Amino acid sequence: xxxxxxxxxxxxxxxxxxxxxxxxxxxxxxxxxxxxxxxxxxxxxxxxxxxxxxxxxxxxxxxxxxxxxxxxxxxxxxxx
Numbered sequence: 001x002x003x004x005x006x007x008x009x010x011x012x013x014x015x016x017x018x019x020x021x022x023x024x025x026x027x028x029x030x031x032x033x034x035x036x037x038x039x040x041x042x043x044x045x046x047x048x049x050x051x052x053x054x055x056x057x058x059x060x061x062x063x064x065x066x067x068x069x070x071x072x073x074x075x076x077x078x079x080x
Contacts, residue, residue: 006075007067008039
């Protein structure tokens with residue numbers, strides 16, 4: 001089973017990298033770009049057949065390593 005984890009900063013947490021990206025895009029002539037928030041995508045391949053078990057294990061991975069849950073949130077997308 002394959003999974004994609006999206007990790008982003010929680011609302012209210014300052015995102016200086018997102019601001020820098022937004023500023024650079026505006027400077028390059030993309031004036032229609034407003035607020036920018038950056039994050040990361042992590043692709044995982046699991047030797048698991050149960051979607052419920054896979055989601056549970058990935059949640060553990062996120063809580064222990066993949067996301068800093070104090071300032072980040074995560075979203076799990078499972079694929080077969």
